[in-house]
Amino acid sequence: MGKKVLTFATLLFVYFAFALNVIILVGDGMSTNQLFLASILEGRILNTMTLPYTGITTTYSADSWVTDSAPAASALFSGFKILNKVIGVLPNGEPVPSIFELAKKAGYKIGIAVTCQITHATPAGVYANVDNRNDELGIAKQFVDKEVVDVAFGGGWQWFTPASKGGSRKDELDLIKAAMEKGYKYISTVNELENISAENEKVLGLFAKNYLDPVSERSSSQPKLDLMTKKALEILSASGKPFMLMVEGSQIDWEAHANDFYGVWKEVVEFDDAVKVALDFAKKDGNTLVIVLGDHETGGLSLSTGGYAINVEQARKAKGTTTMFLKQFNINDKDAFIAGIKEWYGVNMSDSEYETLKKVPSNNLRRELARYISFKVGFGWTTYDHTAQPVPVYAFGPGAENFTGVLDNTDIAKIVARLTKITTVQFPSIVAK
Template identity: 70%
Template sequence: MKLRGFVLLFLVFVTIISFALNIIYLVGDGMSFNQLLLASILEGRVLTTMTLPYTAIQTTYSADSWVTDSAPAGTALFAGYKTLNSAIGVLPNGTPMPSIFEIAKSAGYNIGLAVTCRVTHATPASMYGHVTNRNDEVILAKQLAESGTVDVIFGGGWDMFVPTAQGGRRTDGLNLIEVMKSKGYEYITTVEQLNTVQSSKVLGLFAKGHLDPVSNRSSAQPTLDVMTKKALELLSKDGKPFMLMVEGSQIDWEAHSNDFYGVWKEVVEFDNAVKVALEFAAKDGNTLVIVTGDHETGGLSLSKGGYTINVELARKAKGTTQMFLSQYNIADKEKFIAGLKEWYGISITDAEYENLRQIPSNNLRRELARFVSEKVGFGWTTFDHTAAPVPVYAFGPGAHYFTGFMDNTDIPKIIMKITKLSAISFPEVKTTGSGY
């Protein structure tokens, strides 16, 4: 009798797991409405992200500031509570709390991540990490290796996993790549290996640090859509439910630099990954796709005045200002001015050149990017994050919950509700934004 009861419970568990909802959670770092629309305008088409049937608007503030950084933003998106700027996976008092990915893993889900930054950077680390300072990436690498939370890991940053003697950043002598291999992970570093890998547990680190910007990324490093497609293949092949987090990591960095071209191309790469996710979900029928940003960066405006944007001129740009400055030295006035004309179609006065010439070299890239942006009609208010709300898009079972005005902490709460994974109580944290 006891045996029959055990078998019945086991079958119920298997049935629940077999029909559990898959989640593909895509985050455009630094991406809000205007970053999406900028790319849409310059592409001359509606982006795939914009076609999802359900849309919401979310606030992004952290526990101690109306303007969040990516660490508490990732924690809010993946764990459902506010924390301090710089903190990952802990309450403001430092108490560790699980993310929905950790909870899902304990319930039998396969878990994956695909990013264009180091896999120990703030957003991916918010899936599995617990630190008070996001800069503790060598600690986060150890937490990733030891926790076993994430089965499929694609991104950059092998330097955080190996000792300084092997070109890494670890001073504890640990080689976490070998540790993970001993735990059953297959380690890959090339696009060729990515294309052929079939393991259910994979550590794919394709750069020492972050991947190169998509604007000038070589074929030796994969694009986000390719990593997303492979991750979905590996996570879904055994029939178990899965959760996959995909981040367009470098939208944020190009927006920090006020580079309209860089934002354009990073958003398009992210949108290509969204397309892969939607195609999988539409075919699968049991997968929820959620697309959002963690915050807005740059205070991007889609006009500098005059009721116009010079779209045709912007479309002809040849690259980011970082790429431009790698070829043109501002000290060579004649070639520099000719280069701006060739790359961006803009002319500058002697006075404008002299103003640029006086900028310290460490700030020249972003100041030139702002200058070029304004010449074609895009404006920026800051080189940092803002408190602007960001969109949330959804497709698939449960997508109808993602409408109206919400907070970033609401998303994981909804995920937990519709997956029926846990009845945990999400902690309430007094914040700067409480009670408004």
């Protein structure tokens, strides 16, 4: 018998057959206490907590012990420390590719599924390089121009749409049309998402003008994160090529900024439902690494305000976020407001507490009320901003044992690069420790 010749096509098939799939799920603003708050109130172990390997990561940026989401995403996805407010650009001005961009060049399919706009800091860390995270118009253009991401689900159609069509682009570029010309299937409704065919290898799904509604208030007209994760996995895996998917529970952070325990609870649960989808896929597939972690902690959440107690049963009976409450109750109507606090949160508000809250400027009332309610049921907060607290990382699947011990957030991308055998780009002026 003659020798068999391995063609390039055969080698490519062999590579794709054994290349590792990677799903990274980021709980924005989520550390251990946000997870345990939800676990306590749910009365169960969360899916995230069942992953077999656990580590801790530090989160500081290039210029502060307290990171912004932009350099946090850049560190997690590129392996380099970045300045606060910057995405994918080193302090010396050099742009750096994310592990997703390097994977795309290696033949991977790339996806994102988020509850914020897809041009927000964390999803932008997958594909963009900008000096200012607030440049969402520029980030949207990079999304279309660079074509790093094959499947994107989230919000933010205004950043892709001309002002003349109700969007925010004064340059009148129609980036949705441009994306469709590049082969993307555009969808904007839950029904379209539920029925999208996996034969569409490139899909752009934008389900809100900006970010999706908070999960506590989200109607059936906008998708939940588990559905977006499920459909992204269906599409990405259908081609037979390896893939990387980034999923973000974007609004855990926003509810923590507001010090709203109820909002954090419900956002963590939505995120955890998406983790279950990823885990179920990975267990069935056998060749998928799942990484679940926070990008930083928000709020300085504590699981007690003293007295060795949390009023768990009282907290479980809460009817909604303070945003929802303030839509129904006017603080200037004292009797109705105090009665509403009792009905919604089981809290007996005193006259002096009411008078103190009434003096709060309207733009701060939501969070001051949320902190007050949290304290009454036993949850404390130290800030309305981010903290330097380390965050947990959980892992499942091939290579999961590498995500243990104390890590830096830059280690995540480096470990993924090593496990997937994707060559990292070298930057002579930067020494990546």
